[in-house]
Amino acid sequence: MGLFYHAKKAVDEADVVIEILDARFPDLTRNTEMEEHIQRKRKQLVFVLNKSDLTTKETAEKNKKELSKIAPTVFVSVKQKQGTAILRNELKRVVHSKFGKKNSRHRKVLVAIIGYPNTGKSSILNALTGRRSAKTSAQAGYTRGRQFIKLEDDLFLVDSPGVIPFLKRDDIELALVGAKSPNQLPDVEGAALGILDYMKKENPNSWTENFGFDATDSQEMLDRIAKAKKRLLKGGGADTENTSKIVVQDWQNGKIRV
Numbered sequence: 326m327g328l329f330y331h332a333k334k335a336v337d338e339a340d341v342v343i344e345i346l347d348a349r350f351p352d353l354t355r356n357t358e359m360e361e362h363i364q365r366k367r368k369q370l371v372f373v374l375n376k377s378d379l380t381t382k383e384t385a386e387k388n389k390k391e392l393s394k395i396a397p398t399v400f401v402s403v404k405q406k407q408g409t410a411i412l413r414n415e416l417k418r419v420v421h422s423k424f425g426k427k428n429s430r431h432r433k434v435l436v437a438i439i440g441y442p443n444t445g446k447s448s449i450l451n452a453l454t455g456r457r458s459a460k461t462s463a464q465a466g467y468t469r470g471r472q473f474i475k476l477e478d479d480l481f482l483v484d485s486p487g488v489i490p491f492l493k494r495d496d497i498e499l500a501l502v503g504a505k506s507p508n509q510l511p512d513v514e515g516a517a518l519g520i521l522d523y524m525k526k527e528n529p530n531s532w533t534e535n536f537g538f539d540a541t542d543s544q545e546m547l548d549r550i551a552k553a554k555k556r557l558l559k560g561g562g563a564d565t566e567n568t569s570k571i572v573v574q575d576w577q578n579g580k581i582r583v
C-alpha cells in the first residue's frame with residue numbers, strides 16, 4: 326500500500342489527529358486536502374509547530390496565535406526538549422473532553438500523527454512516550470507505514486508516513502520546507518538557488534551571517550560558496566552541483582538559517 330493510503334488510514338482510524346507543521350513554514354507545510362478530510366470525518370485536530378528552535382520566539386508566537394483560531398496549537402522543539410510536556414497535557418485535555426476521564430472510555434483511543442515528510446512526526450512520538458519507539462531520519466520520506474505505540478493504558482499514538490498534497494509539484498518549495506531531500510530533487514541546483522533567494526528575501530544579511538560573504542545574486546553566491554568550500558571541478562570551475570547538495574542539506578538540517 327502507498328504512503329498516502331497509510332496516512333489517510335491513520336486519520337480514519339483515529340479519534341484525534343495531530344498535524345505536525347514546520348515552525349518556520351506553517352502555511353507551506355499544512356496539508357489542506359488532509360485537513361478537509363479530517364473535518365469531513367469529524368476528527369479533532371491539534372496543530373504542532375515543531376522545530377521551533379529554528380525560528381524566533383516572536384515568529385513562533387505569532388504563528389501559534391493564527392493557527393489557534395483553527396485548532397489547539399502547541400509549539401515544540403524536540404531538539405531542545407521543549408514543549409513536549411505541554412503537548413502531552415494538551416493531548417490528555419482534548420481526549421478527556423472528548424471521552425471523559427479514563428475509566429469511562431471503555432476502549433482504546435487512537436491519536437494519529439500526520440504531516441509533511443521530515444517535519445518530525447516520528448521524533449515527536451518518541452518525545453511523547455519517552456522511548457525511541459519510532460525510527461527517525463534526516464532523509465525525507467523515512468517512515469513508510471503506520472506504527473501503533475502505547476502512550477498510556479488505553480491511549481495509543483499512530484506514526485504515519487509524511488505526505489504532501491497531490492497538487493504540490495513545486496520542487497523548490499518542497500526542498501525549502503525539507504519535504505524532499507537533495508537526492509530526491511532532479512534539479513538540486515535550482516532548489517539551492519531557490520533557498521538562497523528565500524534567505525536573501527527574508528533577511529538581506531543572511532548570506533553574510535551564514536557564509537561570511539555576500540554576492541549580487543544567488544548564482545554568484547553559489548559559485549562563491551563552492552570556491553569557499555573548495556568544491557571545484559577538474560578545470561578549476563565551481564562544482565555547483567555538489568555545492569547545491571550541501572546547501573540544501575545544511576538548510577534542511579538548520580545548519581544555515583535566516
Ligand SMILES: Nc1nc2c(ncn2[C@@H]2O[C@H](COP(=O)(O)OP(=O)(O)OP(=O)(O)O)[C@@H](O)[C@H]2O)c(=O)[nH]1
Binds near residue numbers: 375401
Ligand atoms: N532542529 C530540529 N530538528 C528536528 C526537530 N525534530 C526533529 N528534527 C529532525 O528532523 C528530521 C526528521 O525527523 P523525523 O522524526 O524522522 O521526521 P518525520 O516527520 O517522521 O519524517 P518522515 O517519516 O520522513 O515523514 C530528523 O533529522 C530529526 O532529527 C526539532 O525540533 N528541531
Ligand SMILES: [Mg+2]
Binds near residue numbers: 460467487
Ligand atoms: Mg517518520
